[in-house]
Amino acid sequence: MxxxxxxxxxxxxxxxxxxxxxxxxxxxxxxxxxxxxxxxxxxxxxxxxxxxxxxxxxxxxxxxxxxxxxxxxxxxxxxxxxxxxxxxxxxxxxxxxxxxxxxxxxxxxxxxxxxxxxxxxxxxxxxxxxxxxxxxxxxxxxxxxxxxxxxxxxxxxxxxxxxxxxxxxYFTAPMRIYVEEHFVRAVPGGVGYAKTAGNYAASMYPTAKARAKGYDQVLWTDALEHRYVQEIGVMNVFFIVNGKALTPSLEAGTILAGVTRNSVITVLKEMGVEVEERPIAIEELLEAYQAGQLTEVFGAGTAATISQIKELRYKETDMFFNPEDAPVASAVLNKLNAIRYGHEADTHGWMLGV
The missing domain is CATH 3.30.470.10 (Aminotransferase class 4, branched-chain amino acid transferase, N-terminal domain)
Structure with missing residues (x-):
């Protein structure tokens, strides 16, 4: 090469x-x-x-x-x-x-x-x-x-x-996530899409405050309205609603274009799961949860790969999920592992031999 x-x-x-x-x-x-x-x-x-x-x-x-x-x-x-x-x-x-x-x-x-x-x-x-x-x-x-x-x-x-x-x-247990409505990770026109050290330094204080409340990471929301979800800590995020996978879109330049995120989207589509990349309001997720339609939430990143989320805390509402009953996240993880560890053919050209 x-x-x-x-x-x-x-x-x-x-x-x-x-x-x-x-x-x-x-x-x-x-x-x-x-x-x-x-x-x-x-x-x-x-x-x-x-x-x-x-x-x-x-x-x-x-x-x-x-x-x-x-x-x-x-x-x-x-x-x-x-x-x-x-x-x-x-x-x-x-x-x-x-x-x-x-x-x-x-x-x-x-x-x-x-x-x-x-x-x-x-x-x-x-x-x-x-x-x-x-x-x-x-x-x-x-x-x-x-x-x-x-x-x-x-x-x-x-x-x-x-x-x-x-x-x-990276994460040995399903996570509890706090929806952040005050602190900001990135703004349009900023450096949110870049993997620069300052992004992570700025996240430490709000993450520490969330951990003091018993949560593992924060789910960032947009800087202007604090309504639209962005990413979780060191991961992109996916929501399974009515069998469809929703993930925040990248157009605003405030979310890191994750390599694992892209891989998950590819695998989901191959599994026949419809994927929507678009702005996602936290109120939409809360309504879907209350209607019994939001069934899985998981993070995707290089270090974490696929990380199950067992709880989302938004304002005074707790949304709970069963990591043992997460068929979509489990199937994606198994597929990615099969490719990465060489147990299944790499039809995408993702693996580079040393």
């Missing part, structure tokens, strides 16, 4: 994997032996390197620390029955990464650096891919401003890094 990338490789003297169990490993707490790194300077990308995972030195005046020029992606690689490793839809994440880069006035990353750098890194550290159900190798490409200067302007230097983390299930 891509010409071989010239990467300088320095291998770790000893693997950290010895004596480590990769079963039931918590998300984002352990990292593999190596990392991929390349600098952007003088208008061009420099020599890519794969070297032992290590700390990086940052000057106190680093521009990313002061002005937030920082973006990232989340991707997963899966073990296949033949003992190989395959990455789920990395080209889609590559394209979205560069959409984020353009919005944050950062240089775009060439395909050979993003995809081939990732592939070579996983090839070196493929022993870290967990061989357990619902486990995967999480891939985190990210880029940040590297100028050592204070001043509100785009940086002239950037650092692009890929790190790898073996992981188990």
């Amino acid at each position: 891509i010409a071989a990338l010239d990467v300088k490789v320095t291998l770790a003297e000893k693997s950290k994997l010895e004596g480590v169990s990769l079963e039931k490993i918590p998300f984002g707490r352990m990292f593999t032996d190596h990392m991929f790194i390349v600098q952007y300077e003088n208008g061009s990308w420099q020599q890519p390197e794969i070297k032992p995972y290590q700390s990086i030195t940052i000057d106190p005046s680093n521009a990313a620390l002061h002005y937030g020029q920082s973006i990232f992606e989340g991707i997963k690689a899966y073990p296949t029955p033949g003992g190989e490793v395959a990455i789920f839809r990395p080209m889609d994440n590559f394209h979205r990464f560069n959409i984020s880069a353009e919005r944050m006035q950062m240089p775009t990353v060439p395909e050979e650096i993003f995809i081939e750098g990732m592939r070579q890194l996983i090839e070196i550290d493929k022993a870290w891919v967990p061989q357990y159900p619902d486990h995967a190798l999480y891939i985190r490409p990210f880029m940040f401003a590297s100028d050592d200067a204070i001043g509100v302007r785009p940086s002239e230097k950037y650092t692009f890094i890929i790190i790898l983390s073996p992981t188990g299930p």
